[in-house]
Amino acid sequence: MTVRVLLVDDQPLVRAALQMVITDAPDLVVVGEAGSGAEAVRLAAEARPDVVVMDIRMPGMDGIEATRLIMQSAGPARVIVLTTFDDDDHVYAALRAGASGFLVKDMALEDILAAVRVVAAGDALIAPSVTRRLIEEFAGRPEPAARPRPLPVDGVTEREREVLVLVGRGLSNPEIAAELCISPATVKTYLTRLLAKLGARDRVQLVILAYETGLVGRPG
Numbered sequence: 001m002t003v004r005v006l007l008v009d010d011q012p013l014v015r016a017a018l019q020m021v022i023t024d025a026p027d028l029v030v031v032g033e034a035g036s037g038a039e040a041v042r043l044a045a046e047a048r049p050d051v052v053v054m055d056i057r058m059p060g061m062d063g064i065e066a067t068r069l070i071m072q073s074a075g076p077a078r079v080i081v082l083t084t085f086d087d088d089d090h091v092y093a094a095l096r097a098g099a100s101g102f103l104v105k106d107m108a109l110e111d112i113l114a115a116v117r118v119v120a121a122g123d124a125l126i127a128p129s130v131t132r133r134l135i136e137e138f139a140g141r142p143e144p145a146a147r148p149r150p151l152p153v154d155g156v157t158e159r160e161r162e163v164l165v166l167v168g169r170g171l172s173n174p175e176i177a178a179e180l181c182i183s184p185a186t187v188k189t190y191l192t193r194l195l196a197k198l199g200a201r202d203r204v205q206l207v208i209l210a211y212e213t214g215l216v217g218r219p220g
Contacts (some may be wrong), residue, residue, distance in 0.1 A: 003120040004031045006049035006077065008040040008066065010058040014105070017055060023108045028116060037061030037212070044070045049077045050120050054099070056083040056090055066095050071098030078119045082112070095204050101125040124202035155197055161215065163190040167203060168210025 005028055007015045013034050022028045034040040038061045044052060052070060056063040058124060067079045080101035081094045089157040091102060100119045116124045158162070159180075166176045171193075178183045191203070200206050208218040 001027075003028050003051060003116060004047070004049045005029065005116060006032045006034065006040065006043055006052045008034045008037070008048060008058075008063065009033050009082070014055070017109065018112070021113060024111055027074075028113065033209045037066030040066045047071060049175050050080045051116050053116065054079050054081050056081050058092060060074040062090075063091055064097050064149075067094060068097040070135060078122075079117055080112075080119055080125075092208075095208060098201075100170045100202055100204060101210060122202070148162040156194070160190055160194055160197070163187065163212050164194055164200050164206060165215050166191055167191070167194075168216035170207070 005022055007022075007030060009018075012035070015035075018032050019033070022030050031049050034043050035156050036058055039110045040052065040063075041061070042052065052067075054063045054067055063081055063106075067081065070076055070079060073127050076098070078086040078100045079098060080103060081099045082103050082105055083090075094102060101115055101124060103115055107115075150161050162180060163176060166179055171179065173184045173187045176187045180187075191196070192205070193204060194200065195202070198206070198209060200209060
């Protein structure tokens with residue numbers, strides 16, 4: 001299956017570089033380019049891409065609002081947010097808006113293509129430096145007056161909670177398997193159950209849920 005990609009960046013040179021490398025990939029095709037958030041929302045509705053590679057900082061409507069509007073549409077595309085800054089203050093907001101990936105522009109183009117394929121397949125991907133920034137975002141917030149909200153369902157087992165905590169800490173499947181002395185295949189089974197029970201779309205939403213419910217505390 002050919003993955004349909006929409007490129008969104010206010011810098012033509014960035015779009016041109018991505019367009020060039022995607023054109024050489026037999027399983028990917030660019031179905032549109034946008035230089036603003038508003039144009040991205042319009043083209044997403046018209047071109048029906050599978051994946052949108054979205055710049056976060058653009059004049060007018062930024063990538064966060066554009067992502068939110070695209071995710072609210074019928075049959076939404078999956079969005080990878082691409083930024084120049086791995087310490088961008090908008091990491092959490094972009095993920096809350098529905099992004100399935102968050103990458104930095106200094107990554108190798110081949111790594112960005114690999115991320116497009118991962119996200120198109122239904123998984124989520126966050127650059128390691130961005131995961132650290134996400135954790136710092138939570139660490140820097142004042143403690144809420146109210147208690148963290150409980151998990152949406154009571155049917156999560158103790159072992160599933162342990163897996164969710166480790167996902168929230170940014171561990172990979174092999175690392176979780178080693179921590180809990182189980183196989184990576186078993187970890188994948190637990191993640192599948194968690195996604196279904198919690199109504200989460202992907203791993204990114206599980207990370208956010210782990211923090212918002214207080215299962216993973218602020219570091220330090």
